[in-house]
Amino acid sequence: MSNSWLIKNYISHLITAKRSGHGVHSPFVYKLTENVFNTQQHFYAFEELSELRKDLRENETELVINDMGAGSQKMQGAKRKVKDIALHGISSQKQSELLFKLANYLKSKVIIELGTSLGLTTLYLSYSDTNSKIYALEGSESLIEFSKKLFAKKERTNITSIQGNFDQTLPQLLSQLSSFDLLYIDGNHTYEATLRYFNLALEKATSDSVIIFDDIYWSKGMTKAWEEIKQHEKVKLTIDCFYFGMVFFRDEQKQKEHFKIFI
Ligand SMILES: C[S@@+](CC[C@H](N)C(=O)[O-])C[C@H]1O[C@@H](n2cnc3c(N)ncnc32)[C@H](O)[C@@H]1O
Secondary structure, three states: OOOHHHHHHHHHHHHHOEOOOOOOOOHHHHHHHHHHHOOOOOOHHHHHHHHHHHHHOOOOOEEEOOOOOOOOOOOOOOEEEHHHHHHHOOOOHHHHHHHHHHHHHHOOOEEEEEOOOOOHHHHHHHHHOOOOEEEEEEOOHHHHHHHHHHHHHOOOOOEEEEEOOHHHHHHHHHHHOOOEEEEEEOOOOOHHHHHHHHHHHHOOEEEEEEEEEEOOOOOHHHHHHHHHHHHOOOOOEEEEOOOEEEEEOOOOOOOOEEEEEOO
């Protein structure tokens, strides 16, 4: 952790977040903590994908990246090695596994990932249910090409790669879908872009949809966006687990509730 905003909020999270389902007075959130956040259940895909992560972390291939977003705090310049992206620019193993478990538990069938990068987290989502459909959105051509090769190597048939700026590809995709089940927003971490993507997605969110925002404490702007999203009238329940902010729209939830959980 290299930025003071992140560290300050991490310390606050350590003090205030609940460590288990005990004392969580929401049956839905209690079940999530038991079945998703704290489950020791073994999934066979985890070993295979953890091996792939190791391979990517040793991959010397150089890619020229056209970054259409807020960029990286750790990697500068257009030329980046696959191993550096795998180390510094993608979701951690813990985060990817959490997304797999969440999609698996919620039985998410229509999944959108904003920011595919090398495609590793996309693969986790793809393995969560072979009957699901994953839309993987990415701006950089070289990353799209790299991830497509990975998907082919792993014989994934439930992933559709979409290249272009989220500002065009997200509304285009949403206009073709009647709804989505899980949306993972993991690219272009600015206040304005985050709210823009959230507002676009709202039109196709149902009572069963979940939106996961990565890096809500990456910057003051991201935290401001997260706080505003929590207040939106359509949002019924939120879970802040520090590195992810999760938003639910459940009709069953009569009063808005916000939880902080240590995962
Ligand atoms: C953090 S990485 C995604 C990591 C990936 N979800 C994973 O965990 O493996 C963010 C990606 O979003 C892409 N991106 C950022 N802003 C974008 C935009 N406005 N349009 C399209 N792609 C964008 C970047 O090129 C980058 O590859």
